[in-house]
Each structure stands twice: as C-alpha cells, then as structure tokens.
Amino acid sequence: MHYNTVIIGAGMSGLSAGVRLAYYEKSVCILERHTTIGGLNSFYRLRKRNYDVGLHAVTNYAAPGTKVGPLSKLLRQLRMKWEDFDLRPQLHSSIAFPDCKLQFTNDFAFFLDQVATFFPAQINGFKKLLAAIDGHDALNLERSSASARGVVQEHISDPLLIDMIFCPLMFYGSATPRDMDFSQFVIMFKSIFCEGFGRPFDGIRLILKRLVKHFKSLGGHLKLRAGVSEIVQRNGEAKAVVLDDGTEITADNVLSSAGAAETMRLVDPGRPAVQPVAGDISFVESISVLDCEPASLGHNETIVFYNDADTFNYERPQDPVDLRSGIICSPNNFDYSRPLEDGRIRITALAEPDYWLQLPEDEYQQLKMKWNDRIIESALRHIPDFRAHVVDTDVFTPRTIRRFTGHDNGCVYGAPEKFVNGQTSVRNLYLCGTDQGFLGIVGAMLSGITIANRYLLK
Amino acid sequence: MTGEEIRQVVLDILERIAPDEDLSGLDDAVAFREQMELDSMDFLDIVMELRKAYRIQIPEEDYHNLNTMATTVSYLTPKLKDVPVAG
Numbered sequence: 001m002h003y004n005t006v007i008i009g010a011g012m013s014g015l016s017a018g019v020r021l022a023y024y025e026k027s028v029c030i031l032e033r034h035t036t037i038g039g040l041n042s043f044y045r046l047r048k049r050n051y052d053v054g055l056h057a058v059t060n061y062a063a064p065g066t067k068v069g070p071l072s073k074l075l076r077q078l079r080m081k082w083e084d085f086d087l088r089p090q091l092h093s094s095i096a097f098p099d100c101k102l103q104f105t106n107d108f109a110f111f112l113d114q115v116a117t118f119f120p121a122q123i124n125g126f127k128k129l130l131a132a133i134d135g136h137d138a139l140n141l142e143r144s145s146a147s148a149r150g151v152v153q154e155h156i157s158d159p160l161l162i163d164m165i166f167c168p169l170m171f172y173g174s175a176t177p178r179d180m181d182f183s184q185f186v187i188m189f190k191s192i193f194c195e196g197f198g199r200p201f202d203g204i205r206l207i208l209k210r211l212v213k214h215f216k217s218l219g220g221h222l223k224l225r226a227g228v229s230e231i232v233q234r235n236g237e238a239k240a241v242v243l244d245d246g247t248e249i250t251a252d253n254v255l256s257s258a259g260a261a262e263t264m265r266l267v268d269p270g271r272p273a274v275q276p277v278a279g280d281i282s283f284v285e286s287i288s289v290l291d292c293e294p295a296s297l298g299h300n301e302t303i304v305f306y307n308d309a310d311t312f313n314y315e316r317p318q319d320p321v322d323l324r325s326g327i328i329c330s331p332n333n334f335d336y337s338r339p340l341e342d343g344r345i346r347i348t349a350l351a352e353p354d355y356w357l358q359l360p361e362d363e364y365q366q367l368k369m370k371w372n373d374r375i376i377e378s379a380l381r382h383i384p385d386f387r388a389h390v391v392d393t394d395v396f397t398p399r400t401i402r403r404f405t406g407h408d409n410g411c412v413y414g415a416p417e418k419f420v421n422g423q424t425s426v427r428n429l430y431l432c433g434t435d436q437g438f439l440g441i442v443g444a445m446l447s448g449i450t451i452a453n454r455y456l457l458k
Numbered sequence: 459m460t461g462e463e464i465r466q467v468v469l470d471i472l473e474r475i476a477p478d479e480d481l482s483g484l485d486d487a488v489a490f491r492e493q494m495e496l497d498s499m500d501f502l503d504i505v506m507e508l509r510k511a512y513r514i515q516i517p518e519e520d521y522h523n524l525n526t527m528a529t530t531v532s533y534l535t536p537k538l539k540d541v542p543v544a545g
Contacts, residue, residue, distance in 0.1 A: 024506055065478050067495040076475055077499060453499065457506065 002250045003029045009257035011039025013433035015211040017448030022218035033227030043205040055204040056329040057197035060442040070442050077449045084210045087198035088334045090302035095164045106196030119161045129155040138186040148185035163312040168305040170314040173439035175279045175413035177315035199334045231266040238429040257433030278408035279415045282398035284351040286372040289392040290343030294330045297384045304328040306382045322350040323378040347379045353398040353409040368395040422451040459538045471507040486527035511544045
C-alpha cells in the first residue's frame, strides 16, 4: 500500500489535516491505534451513558455567520458548515480565588467591566495589556518565545489579578509549569476571554463524527486498531510506517500527531526520551452523573476555575492530586433549547503522573475513587453540595490519558517546547497537534490544517 | 470558457471558500480583500481550487493577478479559453 501522506493519530489535528489533503485529491490514510477516534478529545459509552473525555468546552466561540476569527477560518478551510459543529454558547463562567471572583461570558466587554470593578487601580494597565495582545501575531510560525508573565507584569502590578488571568489560560492549555510562552498566552487569552466557550448539544462526538464522515466522503482512508510501531527512514527521509501487526505502508510524507518525543522514538526505537522532552502536566478528572440538572441545585455557571491557595500553583504536584485548585465544568450549563439527558459535573485537578502510572491495577481502582471523593470535597467551596444526587461516577487519570493518547506521562498539553513550524530532523516527517503548539479544540484542528497547507499541499 | 463563464467559476470558488459572504454586490474592479474577509489561507485556496478543477498551475509570482475579479478573469482567460466548464 502506498499513500501520498500517512497521518498518525485520528484526533482533531490528524482528522483536520486529512480533510484538507483529501479535499485536494491527495491519497491519504489516517492510522489510529485505538478502537475509536478522537485521541485526547474523545468519547465513550459506559453503563449505558455517553461520556466526553478531554473537551469541557470548545474555545474560540463565534456566533454562526461570523466572518473573522479562528472558528470561521477553520470552518472555511474544512469546507464545513456552522451547523456541523452545532456550537451553543456558554451561560457564564468565573475565576474564583480567595476573596475575589471575576465572572466572564462570551462578551468580552463584560469581563473588562469585571476587571474595572474589582481591580480599579489595574484597569489602565489591563487595557495596555490588551493592546499588546492585539498587536501580537501569535500564529506566526517563525515566532520567537518570550515569558508571558514578564510581558503581563509590565502592565499589571497586582499579583492577584495576574494569577487570576493566568489561571484559566494555564488550566486550558499550558504545557509549561508556572509561566507560558507569550504567543501561547495570546492564543489562550483570545480563545477564552475574547471569544469564549461553546459546546455542541451532543458533545465532542458530534464534531468528530462529522469530521470523519467528511474525510471519508472526500476519499480519505481511516484505519482504526492500526498503531504505528516504527517510521522507516533512509538518509533522513521517511519511507514507510510499520504497524503493530507488521504491515508496512509506504508514503511520500508522514504527518504525526503522536507527540514530538514519541514520534522521534518511532523513527529510532532505541532513542531515549531525552531530546525532545515530553511534558508532564496532567490531570485527574472526576465525572459525576446527577439525577437532576446542576441548575436545579443553584449551580448555573458553565465553568469555574478555582484556586484556594495564596498563589496559583500550576505545576506537577507533589501529591497524587493538587486539591488547592481545579476546574468545575457543567456541560448542562450551555445555552441549549432543551435539557441534556442527565446532569453532569466534571471536576478536573492537576495530578502527579508517576503516582498514577505506577499503581498496581487493584489499588488503582480503589485510589481513583478515594481521590474522586477528595476532589469533590475540595470543590464544594465553589459549588452546592451535589453528592446526594450522584447516580454514577467515572474518573480519568494520567494513566487513562496515556492509554488513549500514547503520550508520555499522560501529558495533556504536550511537550513544554513546541515545534511550531512542524518540522523534524527527518525531511518529510512533520508534526501536528499538541506538540506543534496551537491550543484548544479549534487550535488542534488549525494545527493540522496549517501544517498540511504549508508542506503537504504543494 | 468565455470571460463570463470564468467569472462564474471564480465566483463559485469564492462561495465555497467563504460561504458566509454575500457576493451579490461584488465590484469587479475592487480588490477581493477590500470587499471580503479573505486571509492568506483563503487566497491560497483560490489557487488550489483552480488547480483542482482545471489543472492550471499558478506560480506564486503571478498571485498579484488575482487581486480583483477583473484582473483574475483577464489573467485566466488565455489559460482557460479552450477549456470547457467543469461539471
């Protein structure tokens, strides 16, 4: 078998790249090790209920018909329609710190007003920061890196406001602890505060299924249960991929969403994962199914980013789970015309990958539930006690993420160092997805599209 | 293809690339970019759609000819005059 391009991974970035290539009549095959599509953002069925994994919300929300912005750009590039994503806007979200809470919606003016109200002395600096964000070309593939905290501190002096701005942006996309690259900060700031959150009524499965249908209708091939165990190269040029079952598929180009370190190990299996370094920011998530809508318990917020410590500590924790901060997401609290099938509360907190990866299986199951209870308890400062209404529970950990994405350490946002131009040391082997560096659901899709456009459609 | 047919081909491509734009009032003498939200990714798509449908190669140094509808049609006319409209 021979293809113009073989894509490793049927996640958002691989599928989007595949759509572009197939649309322009390149022979393309997407290889996915798992039995289902999605990778980091996927879905499953458990005890007769549908679950989403990864996605809390699609960032970069724009109302149907909007002509500018990442979502509109994405739909145009994929030749897909607004209805295909069926995004409904969030209700309202918040950043909750000790003694201070800032709310935001998909209307940026509202957030600006919140900052002016609670940080009147900082509002001029905040506006200068907005000008710096507006003037920064974060999608330039040849960009250089700068400390986001450095740039923000030039404009804002209150450490509380700085931490509150960083909290959602880091939680939703930072592969690096404590600080971010300014370009990543700009991408996240715009996608969360300026554009905001949306979600399809049917969750992430709707977007994934429509992407696959579109890809196949354009003649693309998708193989599930087809893990790549080796990328065969000669003289610095990728020639073929070898699947777990030994099948060899030759290709003119290989595009990998497997991660930078993980991909280079496929080229040279003996290579230790030293250079490039895999990330280690990972999470545990508690998913509670409720017998009622969260709103009926008085919880109307879409997403709450909370931190109860004096400062916000975004880093690999010492403990199995960092209970000081987290994200509470209720998929019910979007602007839907009818209620979801059941109530859901998802609470996500930073986790120590090694602890979860090394536990023996029997202890793992028990400890998942123990930490689930602790996570919920710690979040009760920010949500009414819903525990009496829980009818089912599921938990994912770094171990789950590693199993379903193949990423070292079960890391969620990829390697700390990004490969923004998508190139590797192998001439016709390219990277897309989290390690290329565009973030969020829309970012992941744009990552695949951008790398496909730049190198594979010539 | 006649000039009018080529104009329709380009219009169809623009509609595919930018379905949210209203193209009914498009002024042939004014740059596309001044009338529509087209970025460099969209622009590249015009070139690639033409290649896909009519197998014509447009080298990068010729992209400036695709500035307005009028310049696009006159640039494409010699390339497409003997080519029938694709179904």
